[in-house]
Amino acid sequence: MPVAFRLPLQVFFEREARHPRKVFLVQPVGNGEVQALSWGDVxxxxxxxxxxxxxxxxxxxSHIALISKNCAHWIIADLAIWMAGHVSVPLYPNLTAxxxxxxxxxxxxxLALIGKLDDWPAMAPGIPAGVPTISLPLCPEGAFDFSWADLQACSPIQDNPEPVASALATIVYTSGTTGLPKGVMQTFGALGFAATRGTELFGLGEGDRLLSYLPLCHVAERMFVELASIYTGQTVFFAESLETFLAxxxxxxxxxxFGVPRIWTKFQLGVYAKIPEKRLDTLLRLPFIGKRVGHKVLAGLGLDALRIALSGAAPVPEALLRWYQRLGLDVLEVYGMTESCGYSHVCSPGAQKLGWIGLPCPGVEVRIDPSGEVQVRSGATMLGYFKDPQKTAETLTEDGYLRTGDKGEQDADGRLRLTGRLKEIFKTSKGKYVAPAPIENRLAEHARIEQVCVVGEGLGAPVGLCVLSAGNDDRRALGSGLERWLEQVNTALDKHERVRQLVVVKDSWAVENGFLTPTLKIKRSVIEATYGPQLQAWSERAETVLWQD
Structure with missing residues (x-):
């Protein structure tokens, strides 16, 4: 029997009618001021x-583009596109032209709706001729064909359009980790299936509060903030900038x-900047006092009211999860893909097993194929890739399962653990296959390793390329510490997986220079092409830690 679910606009219209004066969106407008928009205003x-x-x-x-950082009018514009009978196409706000x-x-x-952006002059040349632009509030300076004021001069529509479940709602372009972005087609039914079932997992409601700061064009923020707030009635606060993030x-x-692992690590580093790691660890171990200290640390971050803390997009180091547990906060891992509306697996409160993501979400079927690939099927699975039937056929099986590209295993209770990406596995010159992702996750537990990429195709042994976070450490002392850390990590690896050396690169890996995707994932192809000519020479050096000078 099919699972019952409600569609996004249907739920929005119900909330708009039931409590039009309740605050829905809280938008910073500068100088510490905010604009509160009610459900009726929206x-x-x-x-x-x-x-x-x-x-x-x-x-x-018709397809209507939405180019903006997170803001109240991102969500309002998305709703307007749907109400008008069209399909929204969100773009990352940090793309090149x-x-x-x-x-x-x-x-x-x-059409293209243009909202809050940091570097519009660099993006503007990418707007094709003949595509009219509409400026949203908080938009950058520039010449636009129409303004939000032009749209607001119209009288509001009086009907409550409700597209059918099979109608296309949005085309979400992937961040392009392995090549050109692909346009994932999702229907209103897929969004409704994931949002209805997903919001039931955590018991969130109208008294809860969200902070929106990860790109809304990414499926995780789209589901956990935009759709979740509509389905539960939560109030959404927006972050103004990196500088004001803590405020x-x-x-x-x-x-x-909801956060990605790097965000949870940044919080930790921010705490250590104010109180030394050893001192905090000592205080947290004290009976009675430790619990108060943990709460005080969370309050300083603005996290003391958190009931549900989620992390996704990449595995979280177990040491980081334990650190938050000592503060009194369980950070729960979730797993999903753009192609499944981000809806696949979740670690339930009170059922956390470190190293394992969790059980399949309600209505999700899972199987592990003979190659070890995780395959999932549910009502949240995409229609396919826009204008790419070949790639669609490669990704969706004949019986409707999504090939995730992730290798994984399940425990006796059905919890999932990922063991690498099929396409990322490389073979050393000794003929041994190595999955880099689990090794990278372990290396990244070091407080100073900001980013790491393990490579080794054709080399005698894997090499770890890493970018360090800023600090005033003496290079010799830091190098010794990294050597000890590498030795510790290697002891837990099979012999053929052990990393020959760490190379501290001098480049910064960022979205702007092409090393990271807009979702802050490393682009392996770019990293391998950049450092490939030097890898063999580095791997033949005697040093365990090398510095690229």
């Missing part, structure tokens, strides 16, 4: 914008927060 603005979009007389189901041009051209975008966090005092 509905009114979305309805006015939908009227304007309908008046363009575009073909039903070439990437903007590729996505807008490939998606056949008819934004303290203002929101979220009761639920």
């Amino acid at each position: 509905g009114h603005q979305a309805r006015c914008a939908a009227h304007w979009l309908r008046a363009r007389e575009l073909p039903q189901g 070439d990437s903007v041009a590729h996505v807008l051209t490939h998606s056949e975008a008819a 934004d966090l303290r203002r929101a005092r979220p009761t639920a927060l």
